[in-house]
Amino acid sequence: MVKAETKKHIETVIDRFDASFYFYDLDLLRSHLSAMAEILDPDIKLWYACKANPMSAVLKVLRNLGFGIDVASSGELHQVLNSGIKGEHVIATGPGKSRDYLEHLIKNEVKTIVVESYNQVVWLDEAAQKLGKKVDALIRVQLDWNEGKSVLGGDAITPFGLGPEDWKQHDLQQFKNINFKGFHIFQWGNIMDPKKLESIWEKCVENILSLAADLNVSAEIMDLGGGLGVPYKEGQTKIDFKEIHEILVNLKKKYNLKTIWMELGRFTTAECGNYLTKIVDVKEVRGKKLLVTEGGINHCARVALTGQAFPCKALSPSNVKKVNFQVHGPLCTALDHLGDFDLPEDLKIGDWLIFTMAGAYGFTESMPYFLCHKLPGEALVYNNDLMVPRPPKTSYDWMI
Numbered sequence: 013m014v015k016a017e018t019k020k021h022i023e024t025v026i027d028r029f030d031a032s033f034y035f036y037d038l039d040l041l042r043s044h045l046s047a048m049a050e051i052l053d054p055d056i057k058l059w060y061a062c063k064a065n066p067m068s069a070v071l072k073v074l075r076n077l078g079f080g081i082d083v084a085s086s087g088e089l090h091q092v093l094n095s096g097i098k099g100e101h102v103i104a105t106g107p108g109k110s111r112d113y114l115e116h117l118i119k120n121e122v123k124t125i126v127v128e129s130y131n132q133v134v135w136l137d138e139a140a141q142k143l144g145k146k147v148d149a150l151i152r153v154q155l156d157w158n159e160g161k162s163v164l165g166g167d168a169i170t171p172f173g174l175g176p177e178d179w180k181q182h183d184l185q186q187f188k189n190i191n192f193k194g195f196h197i198f199q200w201g202n203i204m205d206p207k208k209l210e211s212i213w214e215k216c217v218e219n220i221l222s223l224a225a226d227l228n229v230s231a232e233i234m235d236l237g238g239g240l241g242v243p244y245k246e247g248q249t250k251i252d253f254k255e256i257h258e259i260l261v262n263l264k265k266k267y268n269l270k271t272i273w274m275e276l277g278r279f280t281t282a283e284c285g286n287y288l289t290k291i292v293d294v295k296e297v298r299g300k301k302l303l304v305t306e307g308g309i310n311h312c313a314r315v316a317l318t319g320q321a322f323p324c325k326a327l328s329p330s331n332v333k334k335v336n337f338q339v340h341g342p343l344c345t346a347l348d349h350l351g352d353f354d355l356p357e358d359l360k361i362g363d364w365l366i367f368t369m370a371g372a373y374g375f376t377e378s379m380p381y382f383l384c385h386k387l388p389g390e391a392l393v394y395n396n397d398l399m400v401p402r403p404p405k406t407s408y409d410w411m412i
């Protein structure tokens with residue numbers, strides 16, 4: 013059930029624009045984050061991986077509650093700086109850092125830079141020397157470990173960092189303009205089972221500590237990335253951050269770690285966001301009930317990329333029996349399949365669907381230009397005030 017207050021705001025946006033949009037409840041975001049911040053051990057630092065949702069209002073809520081921001085491109089860096097957040101509260105991850113970008117990060121006082129290749133180390137050292145600064149860096153490592161697939165690559169060979177043996181080919185002591193403060197490792201994402209996270213983290217930490225000794229590099233900071241899952245499937249229980257926090261505190265004790273960092277994406281913002289679109293056609297095809305919606309993977313491509321649907325409900329459900337519908341967006345590809353859901357059987361053209369858990373990897377993880385449909389809007393509620401910082405747009409706004 014959508015809360016009555018939230019539904020009222022959503023209906024205002026529908027009345028005003030009558031086009032698909034994202035809706036974020038930043039009051040919910042704030043209370044979720046406050047509960048996390050309140051229990052945080054002083055040696056555990058949380059960053060926000062802003063690839064999940066880089067909207068400036070979202071960034072500000074996170075910053076105000078003590079989260080640093082993780083950026084993975086110059087676009088994200090500029091969005092963070094343009095939102096009034098200083099470089100000192102930023103960490104830079106990502107495999108695609110050029111020499112110029114590394115220099116740009118240092119010029120903007122970015123606090124910590126995660127080096128993901130030997131080239132990045134060389135360029136970072138050169139850029140720091142040129143600018144007369146010493147910069148903090150974390151060394152990103154990927155393990156060859158049979159733990160299975162993941163959206164982050166899992167045990168596949170990926171562009172994220174280097175393997176331990178690869179790093180050991182290099183003498184990092186020669187780089188006098190870099191303070192190597194620790195390591196970064198993150199290969200398994202969207203995990204719902206705290207026990208599984210614990211066993212992954214133990215394995216990661218053991219490998220990193222052994223590599224740190226071999227490289228003679230400090231492991232003062234152990235950055236475990238993100239990876240906390242959210243309930244996309246019916247019946248799944250939400251992760252309790254207290255339990256995760258306890259695991260991290262125990263990990264710190266067990267391995268005598270100084271500080272643990274994480275950059276969370278999905279777990280921070282997914283729950284506060286919803287995607288809304290309306291039904292434009294209803295039909296039965298070879299015995300299957302189908303709904304065709306105004307927006308689809310052009311507005312939320314994550315569904316097609318991962319094969320995992322956002323949970324879906326009718327915005328105004330009736331009490332009639334539910335039947336299974338196959339829900340498709342408007343694109344001329346069968347990939348535009350938003351999922352199969354049990355929904356009230358009397359749904360009709362013009363009714364609205366609400367997809368939940370869409371506050372992370374939603375708006376910016378989309379392919380909005382394909383087929384020149386409308387671009388979704390972005391609306392939010394904060395202190396119970398409704399704001400629409402991004403009204404929906406038509407193709408006239410961007411076609412040339």
Ligand SMILES: Cc1ncc(COP(=O)(O)O)c(C=O)c1O
Nearest residue numbers: 061105201238239275276277278
């Ligand atoms: C380096 C890094 N850190 C953190 C995250 C956030 O991961 P999650 O959304 O699973 O918390 C990502 C996601 O791709 C990432 O690449």
